[in-house]
Amino acid sequence: MRIVLVGPPGAGKGTQAAFLAKNLSIPHISTGDLFxxxxxxxxxxxxxxxxxxxxxxxxxxxxxxxxxKDRMAQPDAENGFLLDGFPRNVSQAEALDVALKADDVKLDAVLDLEVPEDEVVKRIAGRRICRKDSSHVFHVTYSKPKQEGVCDVCGGELYQREDDSEDTVRKRLEVYHTQTEPIIDYYRTQGLVVTISALGKVDEVTERAMDALKGDK
Structure with missing residues (x-):
C-alpha cells in the first residue's frame, strides 16, 4: 500500500506510522529522517x-x-510506503502526484488522524522532559512522575520545553490549519481520504487505522 499520513501536531503520527508500517510491511518515510x-x-x-x-x-x-522521490525509488519501497510529514502543503501533494504518475503508480489512501484542538494542546503542553536525559518523558496528566518535577528514572529535573508551551502549540496548529490541512480537501476530491479518531490507547488507534485501511470503516 502507498499511504500518506496526516494529522495535527500531537496526533501521534510518528507512533502510528511506525506501527502501521510494521503491520503493513512497508517502509515508514518521514521528513525528519529524509533530512x-x-x-x-x-x-x-x-x-x-x-x-x-x-x-x-x-x-x-x-x-x-x-x-x-529518491527515497520512494529505493527497493524496499517497491511495494509501498507510508509517508509521514510529506506532503506538507498542496504544492507538494501536486508534485507527489506527478512523481507517482511518472512511475505509473498511485496512492491507495490518505489516513487522516483526527484529534480535537483542545486535546492536542493538552497532550503537548502537558509534556515534561528530563534535563539529564531527554529520552525520559513524562506528562502531567497521562504519565505523572512519582514526585512532581523529578524524573523517576534518574532523578533529573523535569521541565517544559519552550516548543511545548500552550502559546507555541496553538501557533503550530495555526500553521497546520493554514498550510497542511488543505491537502485533506485536495485528496478528498480524489476519494482517497480515510478519517479516524486518534483518541484512545495507541494500540486501539492502530487497530482502528488498520480496519479503516482495509475498508472496515
Missing amino acids: RANISQGTDLGKQAKAYMDAGNLVPDEVTIGMA
Whole structure:
C-alpha cells in the first residue's frame, strides 16, 4: 500500500506510522529522517537543505520533493510506503502526484488522524522532559512522575520545553490549519481520504487505522 499520513501536531503520527508500517510491511518515510539521512550522507540535496537550514531559512519544496522521490525509488519501497510529514502543503501533494504518475503508480489512501484542538494542546503542553536525559518523558496528566518535577528514572529535573508551551502549540496548529490541512480537501476530491479518531490507547488507534485501511470503516 502507498499511504500518506496526516494529522495535527500531537496526533501521534510518528507512533502510528511506525506501527502501521510494521503491520503493513512497508517502509515508514518521514521528513525528519529524509533530512537527517541526506545531510549525514552528504548528498547534493542534503547539502542544499543544510545550507538553507544553517541560514535559518525554510528548505524549498523542490529539495524536499527531491529527497522524497529518491527515497520512494529505493527497493524496499517497491511495494509501498507510508509517508509521514510529506506532503506538507498542496504544492507538494501536486508534485507527489506527478512523481507517482511518472512511475505509473498511485496512492491507495490518505489516513487522516483526527484529534480535537483542545486535546492536542493538552497532550503537548502537558509534556515534561528530563534535563539529564531527554529520552525520559513524562506528562502531567497521562504519565505523572512519582514526585512532581523529578524524573523517576534518574532523578533529573523535569521541565517544559519552550516548543511545548500552550502559546507555541496553538501557533503550530495555526500553521497546520493554514498550510497542511488543505491537502485533506485536495485528496478528498480524489476519494482517497480515510478519517479516524486518534483518541484512545495507541494500540486501539492502530487497530482502528488498520480496519479503516482495509475498508472496515
